Amino acid sequence: MPEIRYQERLYPVAPGQSVLDALLTAGVEAAHSCKTGVCGACMMQATSGTVPERARYGLKDSWQRQGYFLPCVCLPDSDLTIARADGAATCAASIGAVERLSPDVVRVRLVCDTALESRAGQYVSLVLGGKLARCYSIAGISEERELELHVRRVPGGQMSGWLHDEAQPGDRAEITGPYGDCFYVAGQPEQPLLLAGTGTGLAPLYGVIRDALRQGHTGPIHLFHGAATEGGLYLVNELRQMAETHTNFEYTPAVLQKDGPIENVLLARLPRLSGWRAFVCGGPAAVQVLRKKIFLAGAASRDIYADAFLRR
Amino acid sequence: MDSSTSLYEQLGGEAAVNAAVDVFYRKVLADDRISRFFDDADMDRQIARQKGFLTMAFGGPAAYTGKDLRTGHARLAALGLNDSHFDAVVELLGQSLAELSLPPALIARVAAIAESTRTDVLNR
Numbered sequence: 001m002p003e004i005r006y007q008e009r010l011y012p013v014a015p016g017q018s019v020l021d022a023l024l025t026a027g028v029e030a031a032h033s034c035k036t037g038v039c040g041a042c043m044m045q046a047t048s049g050t051v052p053e054r055a056r057y058g059l060k061d062s063w064q065r066q067g068y069f070l071p072c073v074c075l076p077d078s079d080l081t082i083a084r085a086d087g088a089a090t091c092a093a094s095i096g097a098v099e100r101l102s103p104d105v106v107r108v109r110l111v112c113d114t115a116l117e118s119r120a121g122q123y124v125s126l127v128l129g130g131k132l133a134r135c136y137s138i139a140g141i142s143e144e145r146e147l148e149l150h151v152r153r154v155p156g157g158q159m160s161g162w163l164h165d166e167a168q169p170g171d172r173a174e175i176t177g178p179y180g181d182c183f184y185v186a187g188q189p190e191q192p193l194l195l196a197g198t199g200t201g202l203a204p205l206y207g208v209i210r211d212a213l214r215q216g217h218t219g220p221i222h223l224f225h226g227a228a229t230e231g232g233l234y235l236v237n238e239l240r241q242m243a244e245t246h247t248n249f250e251y252t253p254a255v256l257q258k259d260g261p262i263e264n265v266l267l268a269r270l271p272r273l274s275g276w277r278a279f280v281c282g283g284p285a286a287v288q289v290l291r292k293k294i295f296l297a298g299a300a301s302r303d304i305y306a307d308a309f310l311r312r
Numbered sequence: 313m314d315s316s317t318s319l320y321e322q323l324g325g326e327a328a329v330n331a332a333v334d335v336f337y338r339k340v341l342a343d344d345r346i347s348r349f350f351d352d353a354d355m356d357r358q359i360a361r362q363k364g365f366l367t368m369a370f371g372g373p374a375a376y377t378g379k380d381l382r383t384g385h386a387r388l389a390a391l392g393l394n395d396s397h398f399d400a401v402v403e404l405l406g407q408s409l410a411e412l413s414l415p416p417a418l419i420a421r422v423a424a425i426a427e428s429t430r431t432d433v434l435n436r
Contacts, residue, residue, distance in 0.1 A: 034364065034367075034373065035373075036326075036367070036372070036373040037326065038326065038329070038360075038363050038364055038367050038372075038373075040360050057326070058326070058330050288355075291355055292341060292355065295334075295337075295338065295341070295355070296338060296341060296342055300334055301333070301337070301355065301356075301359045304355070306355070
């Protein structure tokens with residue numbers, strides 16, 4: 001009889017019983033609703049073991065990739081270790097180089113003490129002095145356990161102010177995460193990719209693009225980056241250069257005060273999006289409009305990955 | 313038709329729900345009569361709700377009770393949700409299923425199940 005390890009305890013699963021029912025029978029308070037694999041309320045993450053295909057059916061690729069599954073329709077054949085879907089790790093890190101990318105954006109490199117299982121495009125919470133915490137997207141990961149973040153100066157912001165003005169290489173911090181499903185999943189190298197964002201919403205998109213190119217994506221990759229004014233655009237030269245090096249990568253910067261909303265710029269260039277995979281990042285209002293327009297232009301809902309930056 | 317096979321199975325079960333949800337939800341969002349009622353910030357949650365609705369309308373294992381439908385739509389009733397909006401949703405549901413080439417007899421049965429929720433959805 002397979003056993004489930006959950007929160008340091010073992011639960012047997014009877015033949016024909018679901019993981020959810022095994023937990024509920026044992027008195028575990030596990031969130032659930034439909035119990036038929038439709039609503040997604042019970043979603044959990046498998047950290048080791050093999051989840052049957054049925055329990056991952058219909059979930060987004062990047063969720064599957066992270067081990068997410070639906071315990072209500074999971075009849076395991078073998079042992080599984082599972083965790084709540086929001087389980088995240090913590091690790092200590094040092095500030096590496098801090099480099100100015102535009103008048104109000106710096107690139108911060110963070111060196112983790114131990115390898116953090118994360119993907120470019122996901123986000124982490126950076127914690128300073130055990131109290132101050134802010135979320136930043138991962139714009140890149142290098143082999144040396146180094147994460148690249150893009151930090152915009154928020155007027156009066158404590159964390160961004162510190163990173164812009166005071167942080168020195170070697171300063172200590174903590175990271176929790178990673179979070180989010182906005183990352184590249186290999187397996188469909190020819191699928192066209194659309195990436196759209198405003199401001200430092202570029203960070204996760206930049207991470208996804210480089211990850212896709214590194215993994216040999218051959219289909220078109222089209223980036224639309226918007227900023228209110230010319231000065232808000234950054235990494236322009238790097239991106240132009242990437243577009244010259246990689247013939248399948250196209251970069252469209254947009255100055256929103258002049259060119260209008262980013263979704264208009266995007267749809268004027270790509271009116272039909274069925275079959276496309278889309279990544280959308282930036283402020284919540286912009287993200288909501290973008291993903292809706294992209295969906296209405298034909299992209300499948302499960303092919304749209306969005307990450308809305310919330311301000312605290 | 314084999315009467316021992318449920319409507320849900322005849323339609324194709326969960327795979328049919330997954331195939332129909334985008335077609336249906338795209339029509340709903342693009343329809344000026346009703347799109348404002350579906351203007352939730354969280355599209356993933358909206359898609360999950362539409363899947364729940366389609367599963368029920370397909371005669372599948374229902375996650376909703378009449379009470380859920382009432383409380384879930386109470387806020388919308390306050391925004392003026394009425395019969396014309398309900399009719400529009402049923403119409404778009406029928407169009408979506410026709411686009412997916414489902415047999416008219418099965419579409420009619422789906423429409424009948426959807427119709428049976430009218431008083432709960434409209435909180436009457």
